[in-house]
Amino acid sequence: MAADGRAAGYARGEIDDDLSNLISRVALRDRKAFDQLYKVTSRKLFGVALRMLKDPAEAEDAIQEVYVRIWQKADRFRPGQAQPMSWLIAIARNLSIDRLRRRKPPAVPITDASDVADSAPGPETMTAHSLERARLDHCLSQLNARRAEAVKSAYVEGYSYQELADRFQLPLNTMRTWLRRSLLSLRECLKENAL
Template sequence: MDRKELETLIAKCALGDRAAFDALYAATSSKLFGIVLRILKTRAEAEEVLQEVYVKVWQKADHYAAGGFSPMTWLITIARNAAIDALRRRKGGSEALSETVINTVPDAGPGPEVLAVQAGERARLMGCMSELEPDRAEAVQAAYLEGDSYADLADRYDVPINTMRTWLRRSLLKLRECLSR
């Protein structure tokens, strides 16, 4: 589904159109679930957070500005932030599922073809990550894959929080430039 179609669905959701919401969910849920699962690592928790994400999308659809960020960027940001919030809540407590329960859940992961494509994309991304300074690359990974906050990273690297924000913003710009080549 292209950007225009997603923007139309989000606009219809803002007007309370349930059919548009169903179509938006069908078009985007698998990608958002993958992002949430990558952060949380547990399928059950990721499914729960994904529900929260779509509740937020339904409630905040009128906040989306067409012509600004792409609709997928907007949706991914909501999903990523919800997953990081859940991860932070979890860090204070124990894991919801034991390792044995996690291991008994059947693997519904991607097949070999998808894994091969993902491996190529991962190699490309890692090549771009290697172009960043090592501390910047570690900070990007900690912030966007592990859910560390700006404050945590600023403390870890002993820099002011605004410096950490600048590091991350500039690093993401370099990655985007590298990936667009």
């Protein structure tokens, strides 16, 4: 059993090395490496986009954008700091999130507008949201300023762990630890300050 685990780990390491090598070659504008990278990763990245977008045609469009982004940003990949497949998945995930944000609900014809109920929250709901927001702001202010900024960037603005690690110039695992501990602190603070 141990031998199998070592063999699987070794195979995983070889795959990561191969992907890292392909990404490095893509950074040097090697089209053959880009074609090979597409062949070995497109199915996985398409699956990521499809799970998020729920539309095969839109997922295909998103994948085209993903590979344009990979071509443009391959020089930003740091083999020692990130797993290559994780880096590629983060690109697919972030572009899918961008597409989801750009989606707009279908327009209602003006003749049907009078039949549409007002979806704006009522005064009670707005007050409750305002109080919740104040509680959250209070608890965020209890965190270290950089950690609070990282939490907002990750969970409000949708930045990936890798993007945050790069932005704060920290190792990826340190950023994960920051976010996990910050969320635990927020949860405790929110419990203590329950309405």
